Amino acid sequence: MSLEVVLPGMLSLLQDRGRFGAHNIGLTTGGPLDPKAYRYCNRLLSNASDSTVIEISFGGAHFRCQAHTFICVTGASMPLTINGETKALWTVHPVAPGDDIQLAYAITGCRSYLGVADGFQIAPSFGSTATVMREQIGGLHGDKLLPGDLLPCIEVKHRKLLRLAPKHQPRYQNRTTVRVVPGYQQNHFSQVELNRFYSEAYKVSDRCDRMGYRLEGAAITSDMQGMLSEGICFGAIQIPADGQPIVLLNDRQTIGGYPKLGSALSLDAARLAQLRPGDIVHFAPITEFEAHNALHLAESAIYRLPLEQFA
């Protein structure tokens, strides 16, 4: 039983929640750029929360079903059709062998998650199925999905038909504010530089991918004269010599030697990763305590917001 990839679109990757505990051998985390949409996909399908789904960037993907199962698509507003008929996102749909599943190009946002009941059945590498192309690890062969790939899944006859009420669905826009926990080398940036960083608007550049989002705008300078490479956590905001900030994301290298002024709140980095080149980003500092509260509330919402059963 499987789902056949007819056209993968610009970039489609198998992802689970990510690869943790392997930084010591130089492996990064990978995993979904928008964990909220990823987790709702699995919750709606009544799956284990770390099940393997397809992350589809920008859209233009086409799959053919070879099993009786259920699918759900969450995330960016990529128009979904099954056998040419428009279907709702954030909603579980039954599918049968021969069904054609198509995702057009996203209208807002750019990352979507297509899950199946019980998840795709992929052997984990280093504890995870997350695909990191730079490392050639995870997924089917450490690579993005290609036409003709068969993604193993399980025949499922019964599943609750659930949806997330439209009022709870995220609205992806073309600008966002990213909250930042100041840290790392922040003391090497003067107050003037920090004020500039937190007041200017930055534009998402063409160089935005799963490793990081490079931004364009007011240059920021530090008084650092070279530094030793050190561990880079998720969301770290790196300021290279040209002063243009880079927000480091899921596929970042685990160590690096550029000054960093803190790290983006993961909840906001997820919304950043839904932006496209030309979109606008503002930054706002928050304390580690505010960050902690925000994480707990978001976690609770993902588990507890009621889903609607519609059939």
Next chain:
Amino acid sequence: MEVSIAGENALIVYVGEEASPATAAKVQAASDAIKQALGDDLIDLVPSYASVLIIYDALKTDHLSVDQRVRKALTQLHSQTDIKGRTTTLPVYYDPEVGADLESLAARNDLSVDEVIAIHAGTEYRVYAIGFAPGFAYLGQVDERIAAPRLATPRQSVPRGTVAIADRQTAVYPAASPGGWNLIGRCPIRMFNPESTPVMPVSVGDTVRFEPVDRDTFLELGGELS
């Protein structure tokens, strides 16, 4: 030692200012102590030249608790700077055939090729950091007499196993990749093998020695020339 915030679920501990064997020993001692202190609350740990990045589970614990436990663990570190990790000996076939920059590096530093080999293999290295790519271990310090800056133009592809020098660091390429280091030889032991346990023959803090081997031995040990 200085403990700083790195992110919403991350702290970074700075144990020194510069890369040195003494700093590497402190990094290792701090890493061990932090692992013990945090147990299951720890998600990932990234020891590097003079720092240890701690990534913890912010849904199980909080910043204050982690900060407190880390600081306590660090104050209980004795001057364990003598503690060494394992010592691993890696065979190397040093030859222009597999080390395209061996002769130019020797000429640049006014040494013979044999002298470069003797100095490289006669030094004990510490694993300062692992990163950049899966299994890429930064080893230091390279003797100043054979140090060499990175190439102005990096190569498109450096074969797996290549032993190379950049400034005062040396490394064995874990996989074929682009690279700007000076190539001096090749090691038949794989630095990153997903099918073996452990995946890597070395960890941060370990000691590494290189042992010169001839072409036949290199091939017998599974080395590849292409």
